[in-house]
Amino acid sequence: MSTIAPQFRLSRFIASLFDLIFWVLLIFSLVGLPIVFIILFYIKLPIINGQLMTPYLSMTWMADPSRTLPIVKTFIHTTIFRVMVFPGFGFAALLAAATIFVERKFLAKIQLRVGPLYCGKIEGILQLMGDGFKLMSKEIIIPAKADKPIFWMGPLLFVGAAGAFVSLIPVAPGWVVANPNVGLLAVFAIIGFFPIIAVLTAWAANSKWTFIGGLRALHQMVAFEIPLILSLLGVVILSGSLNLSHIVESQQHFWWIVFVPIGAIVFFITIFAELERIPFDLPEAESEIVAGWLTEFSGMMYGLIQLGTYLKLYAFAGLFVVLFLGGWNGPMVWPPFPQDIITHGITIGPVTAKFPGLPLFDQEMLNGTLWFVIKTVGVILLILLPRGVFPRVRMDIALHTGWYKLIGLAFINIFIALGLLYAGVLGPGGLLQ
Amino acid sequence: MTTQLPPGMHIETVDDKIMTLNVGPQHPGSGHMRLIIKVDGDYIVSCDPDPGYVHRGEEKMAEYRNYIQNIPHLERPVIHDSSNILYPYCLGVEELLGIEVPERAKYIRVIAAELNRCIYILYWLAIYGIFLGHSTMFMWPAGDRELFIDLLEAMSGARVTHAYLVPGGVRNDLPSNFEERCLRQVEYFEKRLKEYEAIFYQNPLLKARTEGSGILSRTDAIRLGTTGSVLRASGVDFDVRKKEPYDVYENLDFQTIVMKEGDSYARSRIPYLEMFESCRIIKDALKKMPKSGSVRTKLKPNPKGGNDEVYRRVESGRGALGYYIVSNNRPEPYRVKISVGSFRNLICMPYLLKGEKLGNMPAVYWGLNYWPVEADR
Amino acid sequence: MSNVVGIIRALNSGVKHLAVKRFTLRYPEQKLKFVGDGFQFNPETGVGIAGLRGRHILFHEHCTGCQLCSVACEGIAEAISMVKVAETWKHNKKAIMPQIDYGKCVFCGLCVDACPFYALYMTNDYELSSFTKSALIYTPAQLAIKPKISQDVEIKIDGRGASHG
Numbered sequence: 001m002s003t004i005a006p007q008f009r010l011s012r013f014i015a016s017l018f019d020l021i022f023w024v025l026l027i028f029s030l031v032g033l034p035i036v037f038i039i040l041f042y043i044k045l046p047i048i049n050g051q052l053m054t055p056y057l058s059m060t061w062m063a064d065p066s067r068t069l070p071i072v073k074t075f076i077h078t079t080i081f082r083v084m085v086f087p088g089f090g091f092a093a094l095l096a097a098a099t100i101f102v103e104r105k106f107l108a109k110i111q112l113r114v115g116p117l118y119c120g121k122i123e124g125i126l127q128l129m130g131d132g133f134k135l136m137s138k139e140i141i142i143p144a145k146a147d148k149p150i151f152w153m154g155p156l157l158f159v160g161a162a163g164a165f166v167s168l169i170p171v172a173p174g175w176v177v178a179n180p181n182v183g184l185l186a187v188f189a190i191i192g193f194f195p196i197i198a199v200l201t202a203w204a205a206n207s208k209w210t211f212i213g214g215l216r217a218l219h220q221m222v223a224f225e226i227p228l229i230l231s232l233l234g235v236v237i238l239s240g241s242l243n244l245s246h247i248v249e250s251q252q253h254f255w256w257i258v259f260v261p262i263g264a265i266v267f268f269i270t271i272f273a274e275l276e277r278i279p280f281d282l283p284e285a286e287s288e289i290v291a292g293w294l295t296e297f298s299g300m301m302y303g304l305i306q307l308g309t310y311l312k313l314y315a316f317a318g319l320f321v322v323l324f325l326g327g328w329n330g331p332m333v334w335p336p337f338p339q340d341i342i343t344h345g346i347t348i349g350p351v352t353a354k355f356p357g358l359p360l361f362d363q364e365m366l367n368g369t370l371w372f373v374i375k376t377v378g379v380i381l382l383i384l385l386p387r388g389v390f391p392r393v394r395m396d397i398a399l400h401t402g403w404y405k406l407i408g409l410a411f412i413n414i415f416i417a418l419g420l421l422y423a424g425v426l427g428p429g430g431l432l433q
Numbered sequence: 434m435t436t437q438l439p440p441g442m443h444i445e446t447v448d449d450k451i452m453t454l455n456v457g458p459q460h461p462g463s464g465h466m467r468l469i470i471k472v473d474g475d476y477i478v479s480c481d482p483d484p485g486y487v488h489r490g491e492e493k494m495a496e497y498r499n500y501i502q503n504i505p506h507l508e509r510p511v512i513h514d515s516s517n518i519l520y521p522y523c524l525g526v527e528e529l530l531g532i533e534v535p536e537r538a539k540y541i542r543v544i545a546a547e548l549n550r551c552i553y554i555l556y557w558l559a560i561y562g563i564f565l566g567h568s569t570m571f572m573w574p575a576g577d578r579e580l581f582i583d584l585l586e587a588m589s590g591a592r593v594t595h596a597y598l599v600p601g602g603v604r605n606d607l608p609s610n611f612e613e614r615c616l617r618q619v620e621y622f623e624k625r626l627k628e629y630e631a632i633f634y635q636n637p638l639l640k641a642r643t644e645g646s647g648i649l650s651r652t653d654a655i656r657l658g659t660t661g662s663v664l665r666a667s668g669v670d671f672d673v674r675k676k677e678p679y680d681v682y683e684n685l686d687f688q689t690i691v692m693k694e695g696d697s698y699a700r701s702r703i704p705y706l707e708m709f710e711s712c713r714i715i716k717d718a719l720k721k722m723p724k725s726g727s728v729r730t731k732l733k734p735n736p737k738g739g740n741d742e743v744y745r746r747v748e749s750g751r752g753a754l755g756y757y758i759v760s761n762n763r764p765e766p767y768r769v770k771i772s773v774g775s776f777r778n779l780i781c782m783p784y785l786l787k788g789e790k791l792g793n794m795p796a797v798y799w800g801l802n803y804w805p806v807e808a809d810r
Numbered sequence: 811m812s813n814v815v816g817i818i819r820a821l822n823s824g825v826k827h828l829a830v831k832r833f834t835l836r837y838p839e840q841k842l843k844f845v846g847d848g849f850q851f852n853p854e855t856g857v858g859i860a861g862l863r864g865r866h867i868l869f870h871e872h873c874t875g876c877q878l879c880s881v882a883c884e885g886i887a888e889a890i891s892m893v894k895v896a897e898t899w900k901h902n903k904k905a906i907m908p909q910i911d912y913g914k915c916v917f918c919g920l921c922v923d924a925c926p927f928y929a930l931y932m933t934n935d936y937e938l939s940s941f942t943k944s945a946l947i948y949t950p951a952q953l954a955i956k957p958k959i960s961q962d963v964e965i966k967i968d969g970r971g972a973s974h975g
Contacts, residue, residue: 110824111572112833112971208454212791278566279638282792389824390638390817392566394792395475397641502885505918569824576833580972583965590849590863590932596918604923605858608845621967631823637816731856 046074073360079177087171089163095376096310097128103384110388135303143296147204154201155297155304161197162311165190169318170245172328172368183244184236187319188229191274194312195221198283202293213292216395217276217283223402224273224280230410231266234417235323248327257324259420263413264324266406271316271383273402275309279390280398317379318372325375328368336363451478456794458486464560466805468782468798472791480786480794482779488809492769499764500526500736505596510773510807512594514553516545517749518807519598521756522769524679524745526600529738529760537726538602539680544615544718545588545597546747547711551622552581553750554704554711557802561701562633564795565642570633577625580618587611602729612719619712626708634702643697647785647797650695659781661752661774662703662802667695673748685717697793700800704750735764751775751802775808835963835974842974843961848933849919853926863919865935866910868953870897872929875906879921879930889914890921895950907950912938934959 108115120126170176202214284292456468467483508515555578562570589597654667692699738760746755752774759768846861935957
């Protein structure tokens with residue numbers, strides 16, 4: 001029983017409420033409003049129904065409902081929506097959170113037990129929320145001799161790089177946060193950033209266990225980067241472009257995994273090494289080096305690292321789907337939007353309600369998203385399975401695999417791709433165009 | 434100016450390349466003991482085990498309790514293998530006090546000891562899985578262990594600290610439907626054990642990690658004085674249950690498992706195969722047990738031993754476990770010395786870990802079947 | 811090549827276990843069943859009767875205050891001490907009965923073995939946690955209460971595996 005909490009006094013409570021209201025009003029009016037105006041100065045305001053939507057006018061959607069849906073639709077097509085909600089951070093974070101929960105339940109079923117059960121009425125579905133609250137409420141302990149600026153920046157850099165990786169994955173035709181023409185090269189550059197973050201934070205924490213963990217992370221991730229790049233070159237050779245959206249469009253009739261399966265397998269194995277998942281979770285090996293380079297993180301810093309790791313998981317699975325499994329291509333199973341709702345509106349009795357501005361998303365985009373999500377979930381389940389089946393490998397086995405076996409297999413894959421191209425089977429001017 | 438160091442201290446030169454790691458008591462990979470490991474890159478240069486973290490003075494405290502009060506006390510070094518650690522004590526005290534044990538009690542004791550051996554080996558296997566990073570290999574043995582703990586709880590009344598064997602027999606008779614329940618669960622367990630093959634013992638990743646590492650040759654095993662499954666993994670056929678049979682082990686039909694390689698893989702596989710033999714022993718003992726009879730010889734009040742000493746030993750899950758009891762006409766023993774298998778095998782640790790990679794340390798360390806609490810007593 | 815076969819077999823074994831029943835029981839909604847009524851001892855034959863060693867139960871109509879349970883426990887855990895009770899019994903002239911401190915008791919049951927008057931048994935009650943250490947000391951009056959225990963599940967083995975049902 002808590003005997004440290006002070007007694008409750010109503011006068012003190014009301015005084016604290018007034019205090020809070022005072023500070024909220026002060027900060028809102030002196031700081032918040034100017035910031036909002038400065039931001040709105042830079043956002044391009046849309047033109048709907050022949051009128052420029054200033055911020056005040058767009059707030060009148062409550063009075064004139066015919067402006068509601070066009071405003072929402074314009075907002076959906078802005079860049080900031082793409083970055084924050086779909087297909088950027090919101091979508092990825094939702095999938096990442098669902099992945100954490102599904103992973104725990106899936107592993108528990110293999111191990112003949114239940115997994116999270118008590119948080120939330122149905123089979124523990126609110127467990128992640130509970131974990132999030134717990135991590136936010138814990139004290140962040142920094143070792144005394146650690147290099148503080150770099151140590152604080154570590155998780156932020158990690159989540160930032162993971163977010164940058166997520167932003168390159170196309171989810172539906174036209175729906176991608178960043179679509180550079182050398183998209184795949186950008187992916188390689190971002191992947192190459194992760195070992196640097198690991199070593200920086202490991203060194204900054206100034207502890208023996210993190211030192212060993214950081215070195216192991218560096219060795220492992222660098223060893224598996226070369227097979228990763230080489231295995232994807234087969235797809236680049238066959239599709240003729242580095243742009244991820246173009247690669248997906250080139251898979252409209254057949255998936256690349258049919259022609260370069262060895263590349264797909266090599267890429268799949270390197271996914272485990274880059275994500276530090278079992279069987280390659282040496283940098284985090286609990287029984288040998290406490291927690292590797294994550295040892296000194298506590299509280300929300302650890303929460304950020306977990307978020308970054310699962311964002312990376314989604315991004316790698318998305319990359320696998322985009323490159324080998326056809327991205328968003330699939331038969332059209334989404335029903336088209338009923339045409340008469342657009343022209344006539346919905347009639348209930350004597351009242352006819354019109355909704356100008358429908359449909360919000362078009363059928364093609366929804367169908368593409370559905371297929372992408374199905375395929376990504378399948379790949380994520382396949383990535384989760386070895387955690388329940390394999391032990392951890394030793395460092396020399398991991399390096400041996402990365403430097404010898406996988407590079408050999410990746411080269412064989414490149415030769416197969418080149419052979420298919422020059423035999424005239426695929427590529428421009430080939431049999432299956 | 435001559436600097437003479439006091440005896441026991443030495444000057445250590447600090448080498449820049451060699452890092453000293455404390456795989457200490459608060460470490461997910463060490464149990465409750467401390468290993469001072471010096472690494473050069475990834476290779477272990479020297480390993481210095483530092484036992485004694487859990488030393489509680491069991492042997493000294495045993496001198497202040499009489500022969501029956503010692504039962505809950507002396508089972509504490511290994512609480513989940515309690516029948517095997519009480520067994521030589523009971524045999525020794527029975528010899529000192531001159532007590533005869535009824536036949537049914539002997540069979541029940543053998544069944545309890547074998548059930549306890551399976552419980553300990555499953556626990557050991559679970560921790561072995563964790564040390565290698567295989568979480569499923571932690572959950573499956575821990576779950577299957579429930580089958581045996583359930584049986585022992587029906588027999589003795591407690592899940593871990595059974596306190597079931599006493600000098601003179603066992604404390605209570607078996608409950609009513611015990612035989613058929615035991616047979617059913619043991620047969621189901623034998624089917625479950627075969628599942629461990631595909632996911633653990635034939636897993637290429639496990640074999641790549643443990644085969645060929647930490648090799649202990651036959652001559653070295655005998656020279657260092659090892660015991661238990663470590664000895665049998667190096668090709669020496671020695672099992673106390675066969676060489677110096679006690680109670681009714683000579684009537685029961687089982688065999689000793691011996692492997693020749695002496696590496697970590699053999700040491701991890703022998704306890705697993707021994708569990709099959711334990712199940713055979715249990716089924717055999719249930720068949721051969723007399724259906725009725727007393728299970729405990731009544732002792733005189735306040736039993737005292739004469740001026741006598743006795744040494745008995747037993748094969749526990751970790752090796753030969755022996756008790757040396759000295760009595761001198763008092764209700765309490767004069768001296769109880771416990772000789773445990775874990776402490777005998779501790780000598781292998783600095784010997785085997787020198788020159789090994791750091792990644793092999795958990796496999797070698799736990800493969801030596803070392804239980805820190807028992808070694809510290 | 812045998813490596814690849816081994817890996818595929820391991821994955822196959824993992825996937826097969828998705829169809830095996832879960833083994834765990836959902837405590838506290840389901841609780842384990844016990845055979846019998848708790849550990850008891852028959853001083854005539856000198857042999858106990860199998861049962862779970864849980865909380866003790868003291869039969870006031872048999873306890874004579876002979877202190878043998880306290881003497882037995884002195885060498886083990888020193889959890890039993892004799893206290894004066896307000897009841898008057900013919901067989902308990904000194905009016906003392908044992909009080910058990912569950913903060914110290916190791917549930918070995920040797921006090922039950924020591925009692926010659928069929929007065930001290932153990933029951934199936936194992937949920938003895940409390941918020942303060944002083945609440946763990948059970949007076950003779952508290953020890954006389956027969957506990958109400960719910961028992962729901964036990965280990966069942968069928969074609970799809972073992973489970974608690």
